[in-house]
Amino acid sequence: MTSAPEATDALTLSQVRISLAGRLLLSVDKTIRPGEVLTVMGPSGSGKSTLLAFAAGFLDPIFAVEGRVLLAGEDVTRRPAEARQMGLLFQDPLLFPHLSVAGNLLFGLRPGSSREARQDTVSAALAEVGLEGMEGRDPATLSGGQRARIALLRTLLSRPRALLLDEPFSKLDVALRDQMRRLVFDEAGKRNLPVLLVTHDRQDAEAAGGPVIELGGTSDE
Amino acid sequence: MGAALQSWPIIPTQQKLERPRSRLIAFPIAVLALLVLPVVAGLLGAALPAFGYLPVLGLEDFSLEPFVALVGAPGIGVSLALSLCAGLCTTTLAFLVVMGFVAAWHGTRVFRVFRRLIAPLLSVPHAAAAFGLAFLIAPSGLLMRALSPWPSGFARPPDWLIVHDPAGLAMTAGLVVKEIPFLFLMALAALPQVEAEPRLNMARALGYGRVAAFLFSVLPPLYAQLRLPIFAIIAYACSVVDVALILGPTTPAPLAVRILEWQADPDLSLRSLAAAGALAQFALASFAICLWLALEWLVARIGAKLMASGHRFRRDGLVRHLAGATMSLAAGLVLAGLATLALWSIAGFWAFPDIWPNALTFDTWRSVIATLGGPLDNALLIAGLSSVLAVVLALGALEYETRTGGTTTTRALVALYLPLLVPQIAFLFGLDMLLVSLRLDGWLLAVVLAHLVFVFPYVLLSLSQPWHALDPRYALIARSLGRSADAVFWRIRLPMLSRAIATATALGFAVSISLYLPTLLIGAGRWPTVTTEAVALSSGGDRRITAATALVQAFLPFLGFGLAAMLPALLFRRRAAMRAGG
Numbered sequence: 023m024t025s026a027p028e029a030t031d032a033l034t035l036s037q038v039r040i041s042l043a044g045r046l047l048l049s050v051d052k053t054i055r056p057g058e059v060l061t062v063m064g065p066s067g068s069g070k071s072t073l074l075a076f077a078a079g080f081l082d083p084i085f086a087v088e089g090r091v092l093l094a095g096e097d098v099t100r101r102p103a104e105a106r107q108m109g110l111l112f113q114d115p116l117l118f119p120h121l122s123v124a125g126n127l128l129f130g131l132r133p134g135s136s137r138e139a140r141q142d143t144v145s146a147a148l149a150e151v152g153l154e155g156m157e158g159r160d161p162a163t164l165s166g167g168q169r170a171r172i173a174l175l176r177t178l179l180s181r182p183r184a185l186l187l188d189e190p191f192s193k194l195d196v197a198l199r200d201q202m203r204r205l206v207f208d209e210a211g212k213r214n215l216p217v218l219l220v221t222h223d224r225q226d227a228e229a230a231g232g233p234v235i236e237l238g239g240t241s242d243e
Numbered sequence: 244m245g246a247a248l249q250s251w252p253i254i255p256t257q258q259k260l261e262r263p264r265s266r267l268i269a270f271p272i273a274v275l276a277l278l279v280l281p282v283v284a285g286l287l288g289a290a291l292p293a294f295g296y297l298p299v300l301g302l303e304d305f306s307l308e309p310f311v312a313l314v315g316a317p318g319i320g321v322s323l324a325l326s327l328c329a330g331l332c333t334t335t336l337a338f339l340v341v342m343g344f345v346a347a348w349h350g351t352r353v354f355r356v357f358r359r360l361i362a363p364l365l366s367v368p369h370a371a372a373a374f375g376l377a378f379l380i381a382p383s384g385l386l387m388r389a390l391s392p393w394p395s396g397f398a399r400p401p402d403w404l405i406v407h408d409p410a411g412l413a414m415t416a417g418l419v420v421k422e423i424p425f426l427f428l429m430a431l432a433a434l435p436q437v438e439a440e441p442r443l444n445m446a447r448a449l450g451y452g453r454v455a456a457f458l459f460s461v462l463p464p465l466y467a468q469l470r471l472p473i474f475a476i477i478a479y480a481c482s483v484v485d486v487a488l489i490l491g492p493t494t495p496a497p498l499a500v501r502i503l504e505w506q507a508d509p510d511l512s513l514r515s516l517a518a519a520g521a522l523a524q525f526a527l528a529s530f531a532i533c534l535w536l537a538l539e540w541l542v543a544r545i546g547a548k549l550m551a552s553g554h555r556f557r558r559d560g561l562v563r564h565l566a567g568a569t570m571s572l573a574a575g576l577v578l579a580g581l582a583t584l585a586l587w588s589i590a591g592f593w594a595f596p597d598i599w600p601n602a603l604t605f606d607t608w609r610s611v612i613a614t615l616g617g618p619l620d621n622a623l624l625i626a627g628l629s630s631v632l633a634v635v636l637a638l639g640a641l642e643y644e645t646r647t648g649g650t651t652t653t654r655a656l657v658a659l660y661l662p663l664l665v666p667q668i669a670f671l672f673g674l675d676m677l678l679v680s681l682r683l684d685g686w687l688l689a690v691v692l693a694h695l696v697f698v699f700p701y702v703l704l705s706l707s708q709p710w711h712a713l714d715p716r717y718a719l720i721a722r723s724l725g726r727s728a729d730a731v732f733w734r735i736r737l738p739m740l741s742r743a744i745a746t747a748t749a750l751g752f753a754v755s756i757s758l759y760l761p762t763l764l765i766g767a768g769r770w771p772t773v774t775t776e777a778v779a780l781s782s783g784g785d786r787r788i789t790a791a792t793a794l795v796q797a798f799l800p801f802l803g804f805g806l807a808a809m810l811p812a813l814l815f816r817r818r819a820a821m822r823a824g825g
Binding site for chain 1: 648714717728
């Protein structure tokens with residue numbers, strides 16, 4: 023990436039306890055250091071995506087929550103999602119189908135510079151992941167790997183202070199999966215971002231190399 | 244939760260996150276007000292004069308005289324019977340045909356063909372379909388011409404009362420062919436929700452015939468979903484005015500037509516009679532729905548016995564073919580009717596029993612184009628305003644629901660159906676009386692708002708399914724990229740749903756175009772549309788002019804749906820996923 027790595031601080035999940043209808047779903051108390059990946063593992067229904075939604079600011083009010091989310095020591099628990107600067111990636115790239123590749127990236131890019139400068143930033147970002155000249159392409163015409171890379175770029179261009187990953191590699195085929203894992207973790211490392219990774223794939227945890235939390239629970243959700 | 248979690252302690256105190264509030268709450272409130280207020284105010288507006296209170300005419304003492312007058316009106320028993328019968332027969336027939344067809348043909352190629360036919364059939368207004376049917380089955384109609392002089396032996400049209408028959412058979416037929424596509428659409432929307440496919444497979448694997456498998460395993464949950472639309476059909480069919488004027492009996496006419504006559508009578512003292520009639524119409528529709536509920540209970544009892552008997556009913560060939568034939572007949576009558584209208588609109592001299600006009604001419608169209616300009620503009624204006632207003636309100640209400648995380652409750656759904664469950668004439672009559680006393684009748688805004696009452700439910704029903712089907716993670720991504728909730732609405736949801744929005748607008752437009760009674764009553768004759776003009780021609784108008792006017796009426800909704808299909812394709816011509824309806 024062309025933009026300089028930003029000084030980011032830790033993402034802290036401080037004494038977080040999430041429960042539903044009086045039953046405790048999960049309880050986490052953990053600080054993710056800059057550049058570190060915390061992997062939360064567990065089968066579906068264990069509440070791992072719930073934790074991610076809480077950190078991102080999307081948790082449904084039917085859940086009862088204790089605890090706080092701190093970013094660089096700042097309490098962001100009550101902040102709306104758009105003011106948290108948490109980059110989000112799902113298992114689907116979810117590129118906006120009505121925008122071009124450049125349109126998707128410009129949508130993510132923070133405002134501030136001139137139109138030309140924004141276009142240049144987008145082009146440079148594309149070139150860096152081997153997708154030069156793709157600006158005008160329709161997302162529907164891209165391969166799965168290309169879409170995944172553009173989704174990552176879109177998130178990074180919004181200058182997040184932490185990354186939240188919800189099984190981001192599970193829908194890619196095996197060869198592509200390794201490649202994307204490396205790309206995502208490298209880019210997060212370069213930027214010194216704390217990463218919260220939620221997955222049920224042990225290989226994701228191994229590739230991430232950081233601490234792992236296992237959640238119990240069976241799937242009746 | 245699973246076993247591993249059950250050992251977790253139960254927390255005694257919980258801090259709930261606050262449900263976000265939004266100033267968008269104005270939208271659902273406006274919707275509720277615009278849908279419920281006119282109906283309630285209209286019924287009250289009819290109730291006061293019905294009980295003798297009509298200060299405009301100096302009547303200020305409450306009395307039952309209007310009802311006494313209503314009971315004494317000549318032929319009122321026949322009128323009531325006709326309305327009740329039309330309501331229940333239409334609904335029963337449409338229900339049998341649609342359920343029979345779905346049971347017998349679900350998952351086949353024939354089914355897919357009808358699935359595609361449904362949109363054009365639905366978009367034909369009731370009045371145009373009724374005219375088409377009249378031109379087909381009249382003594383001098385196309386069917387009789389096809390049978391004459393051989394084998395019928397007629398050299399002149401027989402002196403039979405087919406259209407306007409005293410038993411209301413033609414009127415019921417006209418209603419049935421239009422309610423079938425409506426009910427079919429409602430069934431199509433509900434089928435995936437009741438998991439029809441796996442249920443059918445399971446029942447057939449147990450050895451049940453196709454029709455029996457459907458009736459025993461899919462119909463019960465499907466029917467629960469179709470109940471409100473069915474009630475709406477009952478209320479509509481037992482109080483219809485435009486179809487009744489075109490095809491229905493005249494001596495005496497069904498109740499709704501007679502109310503309209505009393506209401507329009509220069510003798511103002513008949514107003515209280517009309518008001519009593521409006522209340523009677525409301526009671527009649529309620530009674531019809533109660534009868535239907537009794538029928539429902541009876542059928543459920545019989546069904547439960549049959550299900551417990553274990554009979555497999557594998558020989559259902561006759562039922563299957565009957566269902567296919569009646570469905571085809573219903574669709575065929577509407578389409579053939581339109582073709583007949585088209586032929587009449589360009590016919591020169593056309594003697595009986597010739598099957599084809601002696602000459603073709605555009606004279607009719609020339610005169611229609613010259614005279615129909617005003618009503619056409621009015622129709623486009625009213626339909627355009629009411630459908631756009633309905634879409635704006637629907638989008639606001641849905642966005643409110645999404646932002647606050649609420650869900651549509653059953654209560655809200657009944658409010659949505661309220662204007663469709665109460666007979667139009669029952670509350671429009673009273674609403675008109677109120678507007679007259681406030682001197683607001685005949686205002687464009689009043690007409691548009693009256694249309695909105697009927698347009699909005701369809702627009703919301705059509706929009707809410709694609710709205711809720713949109714992957715919520717798109718919005719989450721956009722929010723985490725730093726975009727506000729407003730930006731998500733304008734830049735993500737709106738463009739991604741452009742196709743659904745265009746379709747909903749076209750549906751609202753089509754509903755508005757087909758409305759007769761609200762335009763006539765609330766418009767106070769100052770806003771004639773193609774629909775009011777066409778229906779007015781039904782009483783002894785020139786055949787060719789009538790045909791051309793009805794065709795224009797039928798063409799407008801079609802035009803709307805055509806534009807709706809083209810617009811997103813043009814806007815997003817370089818985005819494959821948008822063109823494919825994604």
